[in-house]
Amino acid sequence: MTPEVFIKRQCKAHMVKREAVIQSLWSGYGELVRYSLVGSAELAAVVVKHCSAPLDVAHPRGWQSNHAHLRKVRSYEVEQNWYRHWASRCHELARIARCYGDFYDEHTGQRLTILEDLDLAGYSSRYNTQNRDHLLACIDWLAAFHAGFIHSTPSADWPTGLWQKGTYWHLDTRQEEWSAMNDGDLKSSAAALAICLDQACFKTIVHGDAKVANFCFSPLDTQVAAVDFQYVGGGVGVQDLAYLLGSALSESELADNIDYLLEYYFSELGRVLMAQGESQSFAQDVIEEWQDLFSIAWADFHRFIMGWSPTHPKNTPFSQRLTEQALTQLGRLSSLRRS
Incomplete structure (x- = not known):
């Protein structure tokens, strides 16, 4: 046909x-x-x-x-x-x-x-690096998307028909890239990073490829719509957030604005969760868990970059520092389990 x-x-x-x-x-x-x-x-x-x-x-x-x-x-x-x-x-x-x-x-x-x-x-505009409202609109979209699919007790086959583990870079489907990595702490910790994300108490559906190029904007009121759902599936919201921020901002912009942007996302996530009927304590539990997982999610994507294309512009000192922070966090968690 x-x-x-x-x-x-x-x-x-x-x-x-x-x-x-x-x-x-x-x-x-x-x-x-x-x-x-x-x-x-x-x-x-x-x-x-x-x-x-x-x-x-x-x-x-x-x-x-x-x-x-x-x-x-x-x-x-x-x-x-x-x-x-x-x-x-x-x-x-x-x-x-x-x-x-x-x-x-x-x-x-x-x-x-x-x-x-x-x-x-009405969504004829594309991402403009000079328009900060574009990035905030994308973060608003992610917060609403993640809140709408929040799940505290997903079954083994959830979400049916989608990737059980969303994102195009997750370790299970990127063993070739993992094998190509240089030996070191990040390569040896790759499975632990993935497990940390997989074992989160609160799951949602993640877009899986939430770069700014996959959002379309209204030129009048900065409303936003998303496209390209090839890697949609189960995960934690900060996986999308980490990827979005890395696609939108330069290294210096990330360093200067990361705290504000994280606070903005979690504030909006909590607002939407409570607006749809969740309790304040539930929303706070989700926020606290995902806040702890942000650096883990960032390091998980950095692991992919280091196997797929270690000379990629995304391999920045900022990304390396955040990845080191995640590996230190993993070490603390491992020590607590042993004790």
């Missing part, structure tokens, strides 16, 4: 026209395309995520393997599951693109996901 035929059927349009490629998907696994519609009662355009595995994978940093291929294929399946079964449960303050249908051909492996055109919905 061609994309045009599927879109026409799902959106009840008389005519569908391919307008422009917005971007190619990572490593050549497809494309994001805008289509205009004629005759649809509600939609003038949609954005379609068209996924298909390339014959020759060309990872920009050389990480191509069957394991990496299967991870990417699984990520597109997870994203469709997200839109089918979970997206409608998002907190009202965590705006995402609406989904108008999806298609999967098990013979060719092709997937089509028809999504709302967020530009037409």
